[in-house]
Amino acid sequence: MTPRIRLIAGVALIVFGFALLGWAIYAGLNPTAPFETRLAPISAEAAKDVEGFGLTPERLQQIEVSAKDERGPIATGVVARDDAGRLTPLVWRNQVTEPIFFADVSASDAAKVLAAIREHTPQDAVVLAWWDFSRAIRLVAGRAAPLDDAEARGLLLPGAWSAAGAAERARWGAGVPTSSANGFTRFMDALLDSDETRASEALKKLADGKPAYVAVRISDAWMLAAARPQQLSIAYKDFAATGVSHGLIKSAQQWMRDQKIEGGFAVEPMGGATRLHYFQRKSDGDRLIARLLPFSTSLPSPLTRFSLVYQHKGWWIYRLND
Structure with a gap:
């Protein structure tokens, strides 16, 4: 290989390398949606x-x-x-x-x-x-x-x-x-x-x-x-069941104890299963969103500024009291 050809090949490799780098940067800034x-x-x-x-x-x-x-x-x-x-x-x-x-x-x-x-x-x-x-x-x-x-x-x-x-x-x-x-x-x-x-x-x-x-x-x-992951932490676990029962709630509570989870929980039928929604931090159960919804932590301290006017499945409608 002559020096001239080696020079051309080297320049081509450098250009190709920069092209790959540019594409990598572009792909990182503009990810293809999955x-x-x-x-x-x-x-x-x-x-x-x-x-x-x-x-x-x-x-x-x-x-x-x-x-x-x-x-x-x-x-x-x-x-x-x-x-x-x-x-x-x-x-x-x-x-x-x-x-x-x-x-x-x-x-x-x-x-x-x-x-x-x-x-x-x-x-x-x-x-x-x-x-x-x-x-x-x-x-x-x-x-x-x-x-x-x-x-x-x-x-x-x-x-x-x-x-x-x-x-x-x-x-x-x-x-x-x-x-x-x-x-x-x-x-x-x-x-x-x-x-x-x-x-x-x-x-x-x-x-x-x-x-x-x-x-x-x-x-x-x-x-x-x-929207606020630093302020509220929630997760779920599905239990095989066709509806909500006392037995299921006891199983969910035992599972949470086994996992050392102290946050409040709510159960929701999901087709052939029941979903356990639970807060990963105990303090999250004190927040208004938890008390407006049927989380276990909302039961001991009923709301005084909000009156329930309608409830259907996962929806809860409140009137703000004067």
Whole structure:
């Protein structure tokens, strides 16, 4: 090999090396999403399933989330768009154990709860809820639900997907004014507060003097933990059962003792199993979100600033007392 050829080959190797390095840096900054989200016009069959929401088909779309290594979709649902283009999940079905974006919601359950909000709240009521349910309350229940979040904080993403979650949060936050962040941050702060009086006063301020209500679901504890992992730590374990029983609760309590877990817990039927949701730290059971939901730690100290007006499965609706 002549010196000239060796020189050309050396330069080529150097250029190739820099190209590989550049690609590695680009790939690190722009990770390929391990999943794909697709939206499509709603089918006649799916539209019939969500008739109870009273929305026109033009507002509705079907959504499907698929992963590269899975043959079928890992989550499906029906979403609506409001006048600002914001996506509202109305129906959600996870095909895997870990929730993808949202917890399971059936059309019949969601329609029932939204109808109950109309029935149990006055027309001038302000309902405070997580950003996804707030959109459904505005669209379907016809009540003021001012909270929203352009950052879609709390979106449930598997740990392996965290690097690729920015685009998905942008999708669900699209159309939301950035000014909404302050109000939603204050809402999360209140849910994490261990002082009921202080938390209730903070929530009343968000209602701006109007009759105030709070709507929460068990999945909100997970979304709050996803948004504030340093302040709330939650996990789950599934037990094979078809319903909740005293025997199951005793088994769950024994398992927690064996694992030396001192946090509060709540049980929720999940198809052919029962899911044990539990806080990993004892102190988390004192937070308002735990006391609004049926966690074991909420039983010894009943709420005084909140009155339960409606409950259905995983949903709990409260009125803030004057």
